[in-house]
Amino acid sequence: MPAIDRVPKWLERKYSSLWTEFQTRPFRREDAVRVLEEKNKDNRDDVPVFLSELRKAGLLNIASDPEDLRRSIYTLKSLQEVFREILGTEKKSLGRSEIESILKKAADLIRTRVDYKFILVLLFLKRISDKWELDYNKEYRKALGDGLTEKQAKEEAKQSAYHDFDIPEEFLWENIRKDLGGLPEKFSRALKVIAERNPDLKDALDNMDFIQFASNRENFEILRQLVELFSEKKLYHVSPDILGDAYEWILRYFAPQKAKEGEVYTAREVITLLVEILDPKPGDSIYDPAAGSNGMLIMSYKHVEETFKKGGAEKLFLFAQEANQKTLALGRMNLYIHDIKNAHAASGDTLLYPKFKEKNAVKKFNMVLANPPWNQDGYDEDVLKKGDLWQERFGYGFSPRQSADWAWIQHMLASADEKSGKVGIVIDNGCLFRGGKEKNIRSRILDEDLVESVILLPEKLFYNTGAPGAIIILKKNKPKERKSRILFINASGEYVQHPESRKLNKLDRKNINRIIDAYKNFEHIEGFAHPVGIDKIRENDYNLNVTLYVFPQEKAEEIDIEKEWGELQKLEAEIKQTEKKIAGFLNEINHE
Numbered sequence: 001m002p003a004i005d006r007v008p009k010w011l012e013r014k015y016s017s018l019w020t021e022f023q024t025r026p027f028r029r030e031d032a033v034r035v036l037e038e039k040n041k042d043n044r045d046d047v048p049v050f051l052s053e054l055r056k057a058g059l060l061n062i063a064s065d066p067e068d069l070r071r072s073i074y075t076l077k078s079l080q081e082v083f084r085e086i087l088g089t090e091k092k093s094l095g096r097s098e099i100e101s102i103l104k105k106a107a108d109l110i111r112t113r114v115d116y117k118f119i120l121v122l123l124f125l126k127r128i129s130d131k132w133e134l135d136y137n138k139e140y141r142k143a144l145g146d147g148l149t150e151k152q153a154k155e156e157a158k159q160s161a162y163h164d165f166d167i168p169e170e171f172l173w174e175n176i177r178k179d180l181g182g183l184p185e186k187f188s189r190a191l192k193v194i195a196e197r198n199p200d201l202k203d204a205l206d207n208m209d210f211i212q213f214a215s216n217r218e219n220f221e222i223l224r225q226l227v228e229l230f231s232e233k234k235l236y237h238v239s240p241d242i243l244g245d246a247y248e249w250i251l252r253y254f255a256p257q258k259a260k261e262g263e264v265y266t267a268r269e270v271i272t273l274l275v276e277i278l279d280p281k282p283g284d285s286i287y288d289p290a291a292g293s294n295g296m297l298i299m300s301y302k303h304v305e306e307t308f309k310k311g312g313a314e315k316l317f318l319f320a321q322e323a324n325q326k327t328l329a330l331g332r333m334n335l336y337i338h339d340i341k342n343a344h345a346a347s348g349d350t351l352l353y354p355k356f357k358e359k360n361a362v363k364k365f366n367m368v369l370a371n372p373p374w375n376q377d378g379y380d381e382d383v384l385k386k387g388d389l390w391q392e393r394f395g396y397g398f399s400p401r402q403s404a405d406w407a408w409i410q411h412m413l414a415s416a417d418e419k420s421g422k423v424g425i426v427i428d429n430g431c432l433f434r435g436g437k438e439k440n441i442r443s444r445i446l447d448e449d450l451v452e453s454v455i456l457l458p459e460k461l462f463y464n465t466g467a468p469g470a471i472i473i474l475k476k477n478k479p480k481e482r483k484s485r486i487l488f489i490n491a492s493g494e495y496v497q498h499p500e501s502r503k504l505n506k507l508d509r510k511n512i513n514r515i516i517d518a519y520k521n522f523e524h525i526e527g528f529a530h531p532v533g534i535d536k537i538r539e540n541d542y543n544l545n546v547t548l549y550v551f552p553q554e555k556a557e558e559i560d561i562e563k564e565w566g567e568l569q570k571l572e573a574e575i576k577q578t579e580k581k582i583a584g585f586l587n588e589i590n591h592e
Contacts (some may be wrong), residue, residue: 352387
């Protein structure tokens with residue numbers, strides 16, 4: 001609970017009685033006995049206990065009486081002084097290693113026994129609760145300084161105008177954790193009430209059931225340990241970058257496990273590559289129609305923040321849609337943890353029910369980027385025609401039932417601004433060259449000169465598949481020097497070994513820079529990048545397979561002639577020595 005409210009009410013009354021009498025003037029035990037007997041009818045034998053408890057609560061200083069060193073003299077601390085001490089402590093920021101240490105212990109606690117999302121929800125609740133306390137303390141102290149009484153100051157500091165979220169005091173973290181036996185019920189009730197009071201959090205919190213989570217003794221004990229683990233540190237002044245990275249660490253840590261269940265986690269270096277190619281600026285509107293945990297929007301925000309500071313990033317207009325309610329919840333929490341407040345996240349099936357519209361048409365954005373589900377089945381012509389605005393969005397044709405890749409690309413193109421719209425999609429390599437309905441859509445988009453670049457990524461970058469993906473960059477209004485041409489980049493060899501998994505590869509900064517430089521220069525680089533005219537692609541039956549246009553050169557093995565000559569001489573000497581031994585053995589046999 002906030003500051004003075006952590007002190008029991010009975011002890012707070014003792015403090016108020018003594019403060020009214022003495023304020024910051026020193027007093028002795030017999031003075032305290034007199035006041036408390038008169039005002040509260042307290043028993044004189046209990047007064048030493050009261051004074052001891054006030055000292056433990058940080059509300060009382062004790063020193064030796066200069067007139068009699070065997071006795072003590074007491075001085076009360078003002079609430080302003082207490083708050084200064086509290087705020088001074090709260091300003092000690094936690095570092096990245098401290099946060100990661102907590103999360104690693106939490107991950108080790110749950111392993112694969114329960115859903116990792118409970119860690120994220122607890123981290124989120126702890127953060128908003130600690131932040132509420134910090135804001136409460138600040139406003140309470142300010143109200144006291146303005147002359148309000150303690151009671152008035154408390155009520156003033158609780159006003160929702162001072163807080164990011166409306167949280168009832170009974171559901172602050174410290175109050176919930178007091179009732180160890182009722183933790184599941186308390187957390188479930190807290191989620192429900194906080195969601196009701198904060199509509200933006202409804203989808204984020206309504207889907208987590210702590211009662212079901214702790215339905216058996218083992219899980220109940222896990223919950224208890226998780227709560228105690230998160231209670232070790234205050235999250236007042238953890239920077240959004242550190243806390244955001246911690247949130248991402250959990251997503252990444254459990255990505256291999258969740259990939260088996262169909263969840264997709266896009267490696268952050270792949271998102272970094274895509275965002276730096278598209279290069280968002282302050283004032284841009286950015287849309288991710290398959291948002292997941294909102295990694296695309298977060299990395300776009302951070303990209304602008306690095307160049308134009310926080311003020312520039314806050315001028316972005318961010319939009320996201322996600323079909324899975326729980327994933328949407330994680331994405332919304334992820335945005336808050338990163339201190340990103342200029343984002344709108346909507347729930348729904350994008351291919352059927354796009355949520356962002358203007359004048360009965362899809363809303364247009366400066367930039368559209370996504371890593372949608374690859375080869376998603378079930379979205380053929382009959383299904384897509386049941387959705388909203390299908391005539392506007394799927395004008396190039398309908399995707400086959402077994403793969404919605406080109407349905408996603410068409411929706412993203414339809415959502416891009418006609419003058420400045422840029423589209424970047426991470427997609428399955430197979431959509432570049434498959435025939436049938438996909439080829440028909442692909443050919444019509446190519447004939448309109450909407451594809452700017454196709455980048456073949458290395459294999460094993462993704463947790464849910466070892467297959468190499470591709471990035472397709474599309475533009476509604478290509479620069480004159482790039483018209484009627486497509487830049488193919490074969491980045492299949494641009495990777496390093498993943499530091500945490502031998503089964504995965506990773507893009508490092510050097511890999512990303514090489515790909516971005518090639519994209520910007522739009523020139524031929526032997527074995528790596530090659531601009532190709534649309535006519536040539538037509539001749540190849542609209543095949544966008546990168547290896548058809550750019551094939552990596554095999555690196556010639558460098559030979560150290562001097563070293564090799566030395567090895568050869570050594571080998572010849574060993575052979576002669578062996579031949580000499582064999583000849584000796586044969587000579588002995590012949591003379592027997």
